[in-house]
Amino acid sequence: MDILQKIVADKRREVALKKQLIPISQLEQSILFERKTISLVKNLQNSKSGIIAEHKRRSPSKHMINDSLNVFDVAQGYEKASVCGMSVLTDSKYFGGSLDDLLLARASCNLPLLRKEFIIDGYQILEAKAYGADVILLIAAILTPAEIKEFSELAKSLNLEVLLEVHNEEELQKSIMPSLDLLGVNNRNLKTFEVSLETSITLSSLIPDDFMKVSESGISSTGAIKILKPYGYKGFLIGENFMRTDNPGESAKNFISELNLTVPIFRD
Numbered sequence: 001m002d003i004l005q006k007i008v009a010d011k012r013r014e015v016a017l018k019k020q021l022i023p024i025s026q027l028e029q030s031i032l033f034e035r036k037t038i039s040l041v042k043n044l045q046n047s048k049s050g051i052i053a054e055h056k057r058r059s060p061s062k063h064m065i066n067d068s069l070n071v072f073d074v075a076q077g078y079e080k081a082s083v084c085g086m087s088v089l090t091d092s093k094y095f096g097g098s099l100d101d102l103l104l105a106r107a108s109c110n111l112p113l114l115r116k117e118f119i120i121d122g123y124q125i126l127e128a129k130a131y132g133a134d135v136i137l138l139i140a141a142i143l144t145p146a147e148i149k150e151f152s153e154l155a156k157s158l159n160l161e162v163l164l165e166v167h168n169e170e171e172l173q174k175s176i177m178p179s180l181d182l183l184g185v186n187n188r189n190l191k192t193f194e195v196s197l198e199t200s201i202t203l204s205s206l207i208p209d210d211f212m213k214v215s216e217s218g219i220s221s222t223g224a225i226k227i228l229k230p231y232g233y234k235g236f237l238i239g240e241n242f243m244r245t246d247n248p249g250e251s252a253k254n255f256i257s258e259l260n261l262t263v264p265i266f267r268d
């Protein structure tokens with residue numbers, strides 16, 4: 001069993017239990033359900049840096065990254081750094097995150113928030129909305145095309161944007177549909193945990209221009225962004241590189257300053 005299969009098996013049990021404890025009607029009563037969402041796509045279109053900064057305490061590949069920070073401070077730091085959006089890992093068992101992290105991030109900043117989760121049930125999309133997300137992640141490797149359609153359409157009906165994540169051409173070809181907003185290529189091979197920007201480079205020409213292209217994982221220098229931009233990537237999801245430091249917001253700010261100095265404006 002690979003790591004995604006393990007995570008999904010646990011997630012199915014977790015979601016089944018939660019559905020018994022907290023009914024959908026209760027999620028729908030959240031005041032955040034009525035909130036006007038903020039567009040990550042628009043922020044990326046208007047940005048030079050394209051940085052989506054992640055809150056990530058630990059991970060299956062790197063184990064402990066940083067659990068001494070307060071998500072409230074991290075979100076404020078990212079906002080001050082003028083990132084385009086923030087990704088909040090809400091899985092607890094493998095990443096040490098929670099829905100409370102999402103809620104705290106929502107309370108402390110006005111950035112578009114991505115709920116970074118292993119979504120296998122529409123219930124989790126209603127949770128995302130109830131806890132203040134603007135964007136959800138769908139992972140092609142763990143979903144059928146019918147599920148991607150059902151979940152992305154549910155998200156759109158709640159005014160949430162949808163980031164679809166792929167690792168290879170097969171996942172990309174089976175998943176492309178109009179109800180998606182952003183297409184993320186994950187550079188991390190989930191069998192070996194190796195990261196390679198080649199994955200983003202290889203898949204770039206197969207992604208139709210209608211989607212905002214995002215490169216995810218293993219981005220540890222402004223040089224990587226310089227390499228990826230000419231392939232049409234406008235979003236760059238960065239977790240460990242910022243979270244490994246004592247002050248992720250300051251690290252993001254320095255990263256963006258360096259980027260502005262070294263990277264030419266996008267080629268459209």
Ligand SMILES: O=C(O)c1ccccc1NCC(=O)[C@H](O)[C@H](O)COP(=O)(O)O
Nearest residue numbers: 059060061062216217218219238239240
């Ligand atoms: O990060 C992992 O080890 C991991 C393992 C299994 C499934 C997903 C995983 N990561 C989720 C992510 O997509 C990353 O947190 C995100 O792209 C940021 O990556 P990085 O900048 O390399 O921390």
